[in-house]
Amino acid sequence: MMKWERLNDNGFTTANKIVNMKISEQFQDNKLEIACDNSATESEKPTPKYNEELDNCCAELLQTLKHMTKIQLKMEKLTSTTKAICDLETFHHGAGKCTAPFFHTWPTPYFFEVSLKLSEMYKKELQLKQTIVQDIAHSADQDLMMVYLSSWLYQPYIENSSKLLLEAMLLETGHRQC
Numbered sequence: 001m002m003k004w005e006r007l008n009d010n011g012f013t014t015a016n017k018i019v020n021m022k023i024s025e026q027f028q029d030n031k032l033e034i035a036c037d038n039s040a041t042e043s044e045k046p047t048p049k050y051n052e053e054l055d056n057c058c059a060e061l062l063q064t065l066k067h068m069t070k071i072q073l074k075m076e077k078l079t080s081t082t083k084a085i086c087d088l089e090t091f092h093h094g095a096g097k098c099t100a101p102f103f104h105t106w107p108t109p110y111f112f113e114v115s116l117k118l119s120e121m122y123k124k125e126l127q128l129k130q131t132i133v134q135d136i137a138h139s140a141d142q143d144l145m146m147v148y149l150s151s152w153l154y155q156p157y158i159e160n161s162s163k164l165l166l167e168a169m170l171l172e173t174g175h176r177q178c
Helices: 002-035 052-093 108-135 142-154 161-173
Strands: none
Touching (some): 002 108, 002 142, 052 108, 108 142
16 A cells, blocks of 8 residues: 555656646647637647657556556455455355464455455555546546546545555454554
8 A cells, every 4th residue: 555655656746747838838839829810710820739748647647546456456356365265265164263363353254345345445545546547638627637636636435435445454363464
């Protein structure tokens, strides 16, 4: 999760640069429109220029999204593995309790439920970020760009309980001491 948070911060910084470039570009375009003579023909109007810095920032944001996708896929694999352990326990021990629990106090099905809940949160958040990456550099609406930025930063699909759930999972597996 620390990697996810670091990537989220880096992605926000990059997205912020993109939005600032887009707003600056709009401001420059508006100044040019005012300065241009209205009688100019279409062929005389300046064509939009290629912005290499914007393109580099978009590539950087896309790379950040790819790294976040890898993290989310690892979460899905861990959830799948936990589900398989639940199924194996059920097969081996039937409906009765397992004599050798995998975790300190949680039954395996509960660990799976928590893992699935976390995985679903991050999956939804990743889908939102994919939409943002696809649209942020193409939007002309400043309000929409601000919504994209705040959505990236505040991660609306990741509940506040996620950190507590993750810490509890780490305690249950022995990866974190009290």
